[in-house]
Amino acid sequence: MAKTTPACPGLPADPRLSGFPPVLPGNARILLLGSFPGVASLAQGQYYAHPRNQFWRLLGACLGCDLASLPYAQRVAEVARRRVGIWDVVAECRRVGSLDSAVTEASVNPLARYLREHAPALERIGFNGGLSWKLGRHLADHGYAVYRLPSSSPAAAMYSFEQKLARWRPLFEF
Template sequence: MLCIGLSPSIDKDCRALILGSMPGVKSLEEQQYYAHPQNRFWPMMADLLGEALPSRYEEKLAMLLDHHIALWDSIGQCEREGSLDSAIREERGNDFTALLQAYPAIRAIFFNGGKSSQAFRRHNKALLQRPDIAFYAMPSTSPANARWRLPMLEETWRKALTEAGILCYTESKK
């Protein structure tokens, strides 16, 4: 089945970019990043940002943008049956050269899972040489990554987001 990814959620103030690989079936159906109810991305990010978890998708995107975090995917189009990254075939990467030209404040890119990192690195070798951007390979928040429990994910993501200067505090506003 042909899968076409979602548009980026980004604005001119974003300093960080979180990249998935390709949205799963549920996310593509809903046209929403991380729409699967068992994906830990949104609860994790709300906790790390010290925010209450918004119920509406638009509010979730706004929460990230308020903290200067953009979302997109390493893969713009692929063939895949189901939602597993291991089923991705005939991938085409997104145009990060154009994105980074349009949004020059991006200083850190976080790969949500191994496939995201692998695809980005395959299609963007020149960008990896940029000294002004830090790259972070992160454990996936997908329910398929069951060996990483939420507290472990949060600790790892918190360290990287803090190192990149995205998190200034870790207190919860819940």
């Protein structure tokens, strides 16, 4: 019998989870790479769906628009219009909850190959948090400028919004 978690009787404790396809316009110049969607994002089928995650607010401040107030489809369209992509380093994994520290058996997306083929204008990659940085920083070896960003997650409370924004902004300064 499968090991179950007390919070969800009858469900496997560590099911194999699959992430989302990239939001990546062919003319993207900037890519934001997270680690893997959290529980709220997986449930809603949307990147950064948790209401306390600061991703959309941070990205909107960097782009000079209020992304957080837009419906998800409009957010994604506006980001793509501004030549910014969104994806995750991990394609599949096992994890209970939303913390990166709980990720096991991670399969990494074929980042370098995919980006060369689908986003030839890409110049800069921002890593949203420590796990994405750990698993993806090798992209610097492929000619991309890489930026380690403080996580937008509500679990990353060591930085204020303003401190995070100060670290995110240089990614968008050309």
